Amino acid sequence: MTITTRFNLLGGIALLTTSLAAQAQGPAAPQDILPSTAAPKSTTPAPAPATPVAAPVAIPAAPAQPLVQQWNVADAKVLLAAIEKIGDDGLIPADYQPQALRDAIAAGKGDALDRAASTSFAWLVEDLRDGRAPMSARKQWFVIDPDADRMPTAALMTRALDTHDINGVLADLAPTHPDYARLKKELAATPKAETKKRALIRANMDRWRWLARDLGKQYLITNVPEMQLRLTVNDKIIRTYRTIVGKPGKTATPQLAEIVEGVIFNPTWTVPQSIVKGEGLGARLLANPASARAQGYKVTRGANGFVSVVQQPGANNSLGLIKLDMPNPHAIFLHDTPNRNLFNQDSRALSHGCIRTERALEMAITMAIIGGGASAEEAVAISKSKEYTRVPMVKQVPVYITYFTMAQDINGKLATFNDLYARDAPVLASFEKPRQANRARRTDEKVVEIVDDLQT
Structure with a gap:
């Protein structure tokens, strides 16, 4: 690295870090959506942005039947209206049993309404929060989405019913990254006849839901x-x-x-055995020590014949x-x-x-x-x-x-x-x-x- 290059790099990094510091003073990241009855947050200093690394323990699937909570007719009607418009978010209204909810609303307050509304709300939350596509459709997707732990379905339902703000709780599940809003806007602007484009938009909106709602x-x-x-x-x-x-x-x-x-x-770089042995690199380097040195490889053969190659x-x-x-x-x-x-x-x-x-x-x-x-x-x-x-x-x-x-x-x-x-x-x-x-x-x-x- 020349002196000129060194100072150009330092100057660029200095400007970049100044910009980073200024940007970091911007609005705080959205908080987890928790019910008002949640326990107070710890006063221990917060760690770096939420760690998205997969936990070493298995995470069970969500229960097939959500917890049933008590609904009134007014809140259930707001939920039904939200379901009817959920196509705006690239989801499918029929998935959330709108006819069963209509029938329960018509019958009035009671057990049937509680079951129908709780089921529709829970399924809608799951898809808005976690994505609709099952894991079998997410090829080579090894991300563990933490949102279900941060925003449990039952807690969201309690909050929605306590505040009577069904739409607000559902809207707050949307990914905060601006690409999601951009895709939603594009979906609204795309004619229904353009089915392939609309399908591609929906698929990519869903991919944002597979990630943490707030990336940090x-x-x-x-x-x-x-x-x-x-x-x-x-x-x-x-x-x-x-x-x-x-x-x-x-x-x-x-x-x-x-x-x-x-x-x-x-x-x-410790060269993997798939290359050392599988692609024959170890044998080639052992046969040509001068080439190994020129490429910076240190080649070692153990008493058992095992060859290791480390590039310096x-x-x-x-x-x-x-x-x-x-x-x-x-x-x-x-x-x-x-x-x-x-x-x-x-x-x-x-x-x-x-x-x-x-x-x-x-x-x-x-x-x-x-x-x-x-x-x-x-x-x-x-x-x-x-x-x-x-x-x-x-x-x-x-x-x-x-x-x-x-x-x-x-x-x-x-x-x-x-x-x-x-x-x-x-x-x-x-x-x-x-x-x-x-x-x-x-x-x-x-x-x-x-x-x-x-x-x-």
């Missing part, structure tokens, strides 16, 4: 089909970076919500100059690459699954600063040291690896993106089938550990 104050979010990464503060884009994502097939990038726990400068820090390292440490079972992370020329390609589905990031050093230094682990000067010095260094994130930042085929692009224009991994079809098909009750909250797809290397 500061986060990284990448849309795999768009092949772009955003650094976002209060849902406003601060920086964008082109990305290289997984090739279709076995190395397709899965969808995750994880936490950056550290920034690794000058990383080493350097310009040729497959991970480039940095990686973000975001532990997850898939071994997916964001990192640099020595093949930066590939960012100039329009189609960048080239990796073994990890997210290679344009201007990764700038991103890493920014993460180290906003995470409280290092100053800009310290981070630049560490990056120049050529030594493996992990800078911990005191303030952890969420990373969302998403999959939207219709969304606002980095210029704020609504756009459609190539369905790289053919993940639209099962979502679209699920909307053509009856609503599935008692849905699981966790996918039963197997975790596939993804690896990345210098191929292409």
Whole structure:
């Protein structure tokens, strides 16, 4: 890194962090929607934005039959009106038993009304809060949505009935990200005859409901089909970076919500055995020690014949100059690459699954600063040291690896993106089938550990 480059980078980072600080003083993130009878919040200092990492314990499906609460006719009529207009949010009125609710309203206050209204309300809450598509339609979707725990159905029903604000409670379930409102507006403007476009809009609105309603104050979010990464503060884009994502097939990038726990400068790369043995790299390097040294590989063969290959820090390292440490079972992370020329390609589905990031050093230094682990000067010095260094994130930042085929692009224009991994079809098909009750909250797809290397 030249002196000029160093100071240009520092200047850019200084401006960026100033902007981040200013943006962070904006409006507070919306609070969890809890009933007025909820226990007081702890006075313990709040942690970093809600951790979207999957819990290690299994999460049971919601009960098939919701709790029944007492409804009056006036509140039930408001609920019925909300159901009749729920198509505005890309959902299907018939899913929520409007005729059964009409009949119960006509019969007046009593057990039948309580059962019908409670069922309709609970199912409507589940779909607005958690998404309508079942897990079987969410291919490679490993995000655990925390909203059902933060906003329990029974508590929402109690609040709606206590305040007689059915519409307000339902409206507050909408994702806060501006893309959701943008898609809703587009759905309203799209003629009913344009069935394919309307179906695609509905599917992508539903994908927003699969995520946490509030993504946090500061986060990284990448849309795999768009092949772009955003650094976002209060849902406003601060920086964008082109990305290289997984090739279709076995190395397709899965969808995750994880936490950056550290920034690794000058990383080493322990080559997976699928490449060392499966692709013959170990044998080739053992046969040509000079080539191994030139590429920065340290090759070790144990007494039992096991070959390990570790690429040392350097310009040729497959991970480039940095990686973000975001532990997850898939071994997916964001990192640099020595093949930066590939960012100039329009189609960048080239990796073994990890997210290679344009201007990764700038991103890493920014993460180290906003995470409280290092100053800009310290981070630049560490990056120049050529030594493996992990800078911990005191303030952890969420990373969302998403999959939207219709969304606002980095210029704020609504756009459609190539369905790289053919993940639209099962979502679209699920909307053509009856609503599935008692849905699981966790996918039963197997975790596939993804690896990345210098191929292409």
